[in-house]
Amino acid sequence: MGNISHSFHYFVAIKFQVKLMKTTTYELKVQGFHIDRYGHVNNGRYLEYLEMARWDYIEKIMDPKIAEEKGWNFIVVEINIRYRTPAMFQDMLRIETHMQEPGNVKVQAIQKIYRVTDNKLIANAKVSFVFTSRTTHSPLRIIGDLKEYTLKSQ
Amino acid sequence: MGNISHSFHYFVAIKFQVKLMKTTTYELKVQGFHIDRYGHVNNGRYLEYLEMARWDYIEKIMDPKIAEEKGWNFIVVEINIRYRTPAMFQDMLRIETHMQEPGNVKVQAIQKIYRVTDNKLIANAKVSFVFTSRTTHSPLRIIGDLKEYTLKSQ
Amino acid sequence: MGNISHSFHYFVAIKFQVKLMKTTTYELKVQGFHIDRYGHVNNGRYLEYLEMARWDYIEKIMDPKIAEEKGWNFIVVEINIRYRTPAMFQDMLRIETHMQEPGNVKVQAIQKIYRVTDNKLIANAKVSFVFTSRTTHSPLRIIGDLKEYTLKSQ
Amino acid sequence: MGNISHSFHYFVAIKFQVKLMKTTTYELKVQGFHIDRYGHVNNGRYLEYLEMARWDYIEKIMDPKIAEEKGWNFIVVEINIRYRTPAMFQDMLRIETHMQEPGNVKVQAIQKIYRVTDNKLIANAKVSFVFTSRTTHSPLRIIGDLKEYTLKSQ
Numbered sequence: 001m002g003n004i005s006h007s008f009h010y011f012v013a014i015k016f017q018v019k020l021m022k023t024t025t026y027e028l029k030v031q032g033f034h035i036d037r038y039g040h041v042n043n044g045r046y047l048e049y050l051e052m053a054r055w056d057y058i059e060k061i062m063d064p065k066i067a068e069e070k071g072w073n074f075i076v077v078e079i080n081i082r083y084r085t086p087a088m089f090q091d092m093l094r095i096e097t098h099m100q101e102p103g104n105v106k107v108q109a110i111q112k113i114y115r116v117t118d119n120k121l122i123a124n125a126k127v128s129f130v131f132t133s134r135t136t137h138s139p140l141r142i143i144g145d146l147k148e149y150t151l152k153s154q
Numbered sequence: 155m156g157n158i159s160h161s162f163h164y165f166v167a168i169k170f171q172v173k174l175m176k177t178t179t180y181e182l183k184v185q186g187f188h189i190d191r192y193g194h195v196n197n198g199r200y201l202e203y204l205e206m207a208r209w210d211y212i213e214k215i216m217d218p219k220i221a222e223e224k225g226w227n228f229i230v231v232e233i234n235i236r237y238r239t240p241a242m243f244q245d246m247l248r249i250e251t252h253m254q255e256p257g258n259v260k261v262q263a264i265q266k267i268y269r270v271t272d273n274k275l276i277a278n279a280k281v282s283f284v285f286t287s288r289t290t291h292s293p294l295r296i297i298g299d300l301k302e303y304t305l306k307s308q
Numbered sequence: 309m310g311n312i313s314h315s316f317h318y319f320v321a322i323k324f325q326v327k328l329m330k331t332t333t334y335e336l337k338v339q340g341f342h343i344d345r346y347g348h349v350n351n352g353r354y355l356e357y358l359e360m361a362r363w364d365y366i367e368k369i370m371d372p373k374i375a376e377e378k379g380w381n382f383i384v385v386e387i388n389i390r391y392r393t394p395a396m397f398q399d400m401l402r403i404e405t406h407m408q409e410p411g412n413v414k415v416q417a418i419q420k421i422y423r424v425t426d427n428k429l430i431a432n433a434k435v436s437f438v439f440t441s442r443t444t445h446s447p448l449r450i451i452g453d454l455k456e457y458t459l460k461s462q
Numbered sequence: 463m464g465n466i467s468h469s470f471h472y473f474v475a476i477k478f479q480v481k482l483m484k485t486t487t488y489e490l491k492v493q494g495f496h497i498d499r500y501g502h503v504n505n506g507r508y509l510e511y512l513e514m515a516r517w518d519y520i521e522k523i524m525d526p527k528i529a530e531e532k533g534w535n536f537i538v539v540e541i542n543i544r545y546r547t548p549a550m551f552q553d554m555l556r557i558e559t560h561m562q563e564p565g566n567v568k569v570q571a572i573q574k575i576y577r578v579t580d581n582k583l584i585a586n587a588k589v590s591f592v593f594t595s596r597t598t599h600s601p602l603r604i605i606g607d608l609k610e611y612t613l614k615s616q
Binding site (some may be wrong): 218 | 493494495513526552
Binding site (some may be wrong): 032042 | 186187189190191192193196198199243
């Protein structure tokens with residue numbers, strides 16, 4: 001009986017986490033010039049798709065004007081992307097983006113690309129970025145007002 | 155008889171002009187990600203090819219450091235490109251670039267893209283550009299030291 | 309008095325012409341990776357913008373499925389583009405596209421790119437294309453069902 | 463004394479491993495249209511650099527014609543890339559590429575991008591790919607003649 005009660009609480013905790021996570025969706029259509037000689041979207045173009053979706057996220061959730069005023073640049077330091085299913089000419093794609101809890105200097109975006117027609121997973125990626133100072137180009141510790149800014153994603 | 159002698163001189167003059175025109179050649183290989191869904195190089199990629207060849211020209215003939223020091227930006231204002239023969243995956247291309255005599259504000263680059271294996275003309279383009287001031291972003295009249303700079307191409 | 313009546317008829321004629329021309333509008337936002345080292349959209353990216361807008365036109369007005377079934381490829385043979393005002397990061401752009409009356413083998417698309425906020429003209433272009441056979445890769449004469457197809461644009 | 467002799471053998475073994483690994487180097491120059499609004503090479507462009515260097519590897523070490531004849535497509539399934547130092551306009555870059563020992567279905571390319579002038583590491587990447595059949599689009603087990611083909615990299 002104790003066990004049952006325990007797993008119930010666990011379930012609630014998961015639901016909470018999902019609710020608190022801010023996720024944006026961004027849609028785009030595959031163009032003829034995204035296709036490469038194999039007839040599917042070239043691996044490099046997906047990074048453009050992901051970047052479009054991250055800026056859309058930043059606009060909707062984090063406000064790019066604040067980063068502009070503060071002189072904070074968003075600089076990608078690592079990308080891990082897995083290609084699951086090839087996307088083809090004129091496919092409508094939906095990209096879901098959310099952010100992990102910010103670290104001391106890094107933030108990690110989790111991005112999933114789905115084909116709209118059948119919700120098939122096309123690719124998924126983890127994109128780590130830091131904030132650098134526009135003047136010094138050095139990475140900034142995520143404290144104070146920058147911490148507050150990144151917590152908008154949570 | 156006077157007429158014959160006259161046309162002979164005219165012919166010499168034309169030969170001279172051709173000799174004096176500085177032309178650079180730039181080679182590149184077609185990549186898989188340049189190919190679009192029709193299996194040939196996408197029309198937009200050719201503008202990257204032309205830009206690579208123009209910077210190569212500027213380096214070889216005009217010296218980009220001078221423009222950098224003077225605060226002169228090379229800004230494209232018009233492109234006319236004709237696509238003659240499709241370029242395919244792994245084709246070696248050769249781009250020939252020369253400049254027309256500079257006008258009051260514009261310079262026109264003449265660029266031809268050939269396939270190396272058979273010298274077939276792939277595309278030809280006229281690219282007009284102006285010089286703008288890095289600080290004011292206004293187009294500059296081609297006079298004085300800027301005139302001297304552009305005449306390096308002749 | 310005769311003159312006034314005459315110019316009235318002339319005005320009506322112009323209105324008719326405008327009504328008959330089918331124009332589509334396509335919007336997109338300038339991304340950070342469209343920007344080049346001069347801080348504005350690179351000249352080559354505009355050809356991607358134009359291609360996106362033309363496919364949007366083909367979908368809305370001409371039906372890409374028919375061309376697919378018939379084995380007609382849309383092949384660009386010439387582009388003339390004039391860059392009027394630089395587009396900057398996060399500008400919203402509106403592209404207006406219409407087609408000229410089809411010739412014997414060529415169709416010409418007229419495309420204008422405006423900045424949405426102030427209707428400033430960013431660039432305008434004429435893009436000539438032909439139809440080639442998917443099997444023979446030869447250009448097709450615009451007659452019969454292909455003529456009928458291209459006249460959808462009028 | 464036994465210990466000293468032991469470490470000597472160990473050293474020899476490492477030297478052997480290095481000799482047996484086939485590595486190619488590919489050089490390219492950063493273009494103005496590779497730069498994004500932050501003034502450095504955009505994260506997506508590096509995937510084009512890596513793809514250029516992998517095809518160069520395939521040409522030099524593995525022979526692309528064999529893959530073409532056999533109907534084997536090289537399909538990227540995962541990329542992990544770490545951006546170390548920003549590359550800037552007109553930097554000369556050198557990309558070193560080698561392949562890990564092939565697995566049952568996957569091969570992993572190890573790629574490092576250096577700035578030529580000071581050998582600074584710009585980015586490093588692991589790129590996993592599989593071979594798919596051109597006709598069925600299914601991944602192929604790396605056995606038989608495909609095994610032999612991939613072992614050219616060792």
